[in-house]
Amino acid sequence: MNDALATRLAALGPEQRARLRAALPQQRPDSGELTPGQLRLWQVHHQVEGRPVDVVCQAVRLSGAPVDLGLLAERVRGFVTAHEALRTTFETSGDGTVRRVVHRELAPRLSRIRCADEAEAHAAAGRLAAEPFDLATGPLLRVALAEGPAAGLAWVLVAVHNLVFDAWSFELLLDELARETATPAPSRPFGSFVHDQASWLRGPDGRAGAAHWAAETADAPAPLPTDRPRDGRTRRTGKRIGFTLPASVADAVAASAKKEAATAYTGWLAVAWAAFAEFGGSEDTLLGTFTTGRNRPGTETVVGYLLNVLPVRLRDSGTGSHRDRVRAVRTATRAGLKHASYPGELIDAGRRVAGTHPLLDAVFVFDNLGADERRIQGAHVTTTDLDKGTARFDLTLAVYPGPDGVAGWLEFDTGLYDEATVRRLAERFTALAHTVAQEADQ
Incomplete structure (x- = not known):
C-alpha cells in the first residue's frame, strides 16, 4: 500500500470505513456444500x-x-x-x-x-x-x-x-x-454461486419460487407409458433416434411462434407437447426443460454445473391447433421464468418418478448456444454432442437449430422402451413439425 493511499484511508471516519467495506467484494469462506x-x-x-x-x-x-x-x-x-x-x-x-x-x-x-x-x-x-x-x-x-x-x-x-x-x-x-489475446477472460468462482443460491433460497424470492412450483405440479399427470415397468433399478442404458428437418420447416415453426410474440423455443416446445400428448393419451403433460441457471448478475462467467431442470406444465391446448398450443406454452413458460432460479430438485410435488430424477421422466432440450459461426485460429468450428449409449431420463427430445435447418434426436432408456416405440414417437414429432410448415404455406 503506498503512503498516499494509507494516509487517505487513515483519515476516513467510522461511517466512511463501513461504506467502503460494504462496497468492496467480500471473500467468503467456501463451505464446500453441493448445490x-x-x-x-x-x-x-x-x-x-x-x-x-x-x-x-x-x-x-x-x-x-x-x-x-x-x-x-x-x-x-x-x-x-x-x-x-x-x-x-x-x-x-x-x-x-x-x-x-x-x-x-x-x-x-x-x-x-x-x-x-x-x-x-x-x-x-x-x-x-x-x-x-x-x-x-x-x-x-x-x-x-x-x-x-x-x-x-x-x-x-x-x-x-x-x-x-x-x-x-x-x-x-x-x-x-x-481467444486471440493473451489475457484470460474474467471469471467468477463457483463457490460464490453456491453461497448466493443458498441465500436466495432462504429469502422471499426463494419462498415464492417454492410456492409457484408446488402449485404448478399439484395433481400432476402420471408419467408417460413405457413398454416395460419402471422399477427404479435401471442402469440407464440408452440409445438415440436421430432426425433432421429442413430449413423451411424450422423457419415456419419459428415464424409461427413470432406471430404470437414468442420465441422459436416456444414454437418447438408446442410441437413436442402435441407429440407427447398423443403418446401419453392426455393433454395434461408435464415435461422437463433446461434453463442455464445464469439469470443473476455475474453468473455468466461461472464455469460449473449451474444448469437447472424445471417442469413445464402444459394443460389447456384450446382447439388443439398449433397456434393455441404456442399461446399456452408462452403463458406457462413466462410464468415459470420468474422463478427459474429455484432448483428443480427441491420442488415439493406429489408425483415421484422411479429413476434418476424425482419428478421428471420426459425432457425437452432446445439448444441454440452454438448456432452462431465460430472460428478457432481461423479454422471453422463444428461441435457434435456424442451418443454415449446412456439415457439421462426415460425420454429426452433434443432440437438443435442451425443454418441448414434442425438436427435432433430422441434419446430413450432401453430398459423401458423398445426402439420401434420411440421411432414412432420421433416420426410423429417430425410429422407435426411438417404440418406446422404446411399450415403456414396455406
Whole structure:
C-alpha cells in the first residue's frame, strides 16, 4: 500500500470505513456444500455405478485452416487454472455428507492423438467418456487433441463430468480456445454461486419460487407409458433416434411462434407437447426443460454445473391447433421464468418418478448456444454432442437449430422402451413439425 493511499484511508471516519467495506467484494469462506443439482448428479453417479450418464461428451471439429494444438493445450490448462470448478473433487465424510474440495492445482487429463477420420475421432471421445470418473481424486476434465490426416483438419475431444461442467461452461471453454489475446477472460468462482443460491433460497424470492412450483405440479399427470415397468433399478442404458428437418420447416415453426410474440423455443416446445400428448393419451403433460441457471448478475462467467431442470406444465391446448398450443406454452413458460432460479430438485410435488430424477421422466432440450459461426485460429468450428449409449431420463427430445435447418434426436432408456416405440414417437414429432410448415404455406 503506498503512503498516499494509507494516509487517505487513515483519515476516513467510522461511517466512511463501513461504506467502503460494504462496497468492496467480500471473500467468503467456501463451505464446500453441493448445490441441489450437484447432489442429484452425485447420487446418480453412484446409482448407475459410474456409467457416463451425466458426462458431457463433445467432439469439436476444426477444419479449413491449420491449428496449433500446443497453443490449444495451453489454453485448456489456463482455463482450468482460472475456473475452480475444474479443480474440484468430491469427498464423503463418515456420516455420508458430500462436500466439494477445491484444489490449488489439479491438472486436466490432456493427451495428443492422431485420428484418420470423423468416426475415429468420435470413437476416441466415446472412450474418454466411458472410462469411469473417480469423483474423489479427479481430474474430472479429459481433453484429447487429435491431429487429422491433413494439416487443415483436427479435433478437440472433451469428456467432463457434469458435476463441474454444463453446456454454458462448454461455450466458455470454446470462447477461451478462440481467444486471440493473451489475457484470460474474467471469471467468477463457483463457490460464490453456491453461497448466493443458498441465500436466495432462504429469502422471499426463494419462498415464492417454492410456492409457484408446488402449485404448478399439484395433481400432476402420471408419467408417460413405457413398454416395460419402471422399477427404479435401471442402469440407464440408452440409445438415440436421430432426425433432421429442413430449413423451411424450422423457419415456419419459428415464424409461427413470432406471430404470437414468442420465441422459436416456444414454437418447438408446442410441437413436442402435441407429440407427447398423443403418446401419453392426455393433454395434461408435464415435461422437463433446461434453463442455464445464469439469470443473476455475474453468473455468466461461472464455469460449473449451474444448469437447472424445471417442469413445464402444459394443460389447456384450446382447439388443439398449433397456434393455441404456442399461446399456452408462452403463458406457462413466462410464468415459470420468474422463478427459474429455484432448483428443480427441491420442488415439493406429489408425483415421484422411479429413476434418476424425482419428478421428471420426459425432457425437452432446445439448444441454440452454438448456432452462431465460430472460428478457432481461423479454422471453422463444428461441435457434435456424442451418443454415449446412456439415457439421462426415460425420454429426452433434443432440437438443435442451425443454418441448414434442425438436427435432433430422441434419446430413450432401453430398459423401458423398445426402439420401434420411440421411432414412432420421433416420426410423429417430425410429422407435426411438417404440418406446422404446411399450415403456414396455406
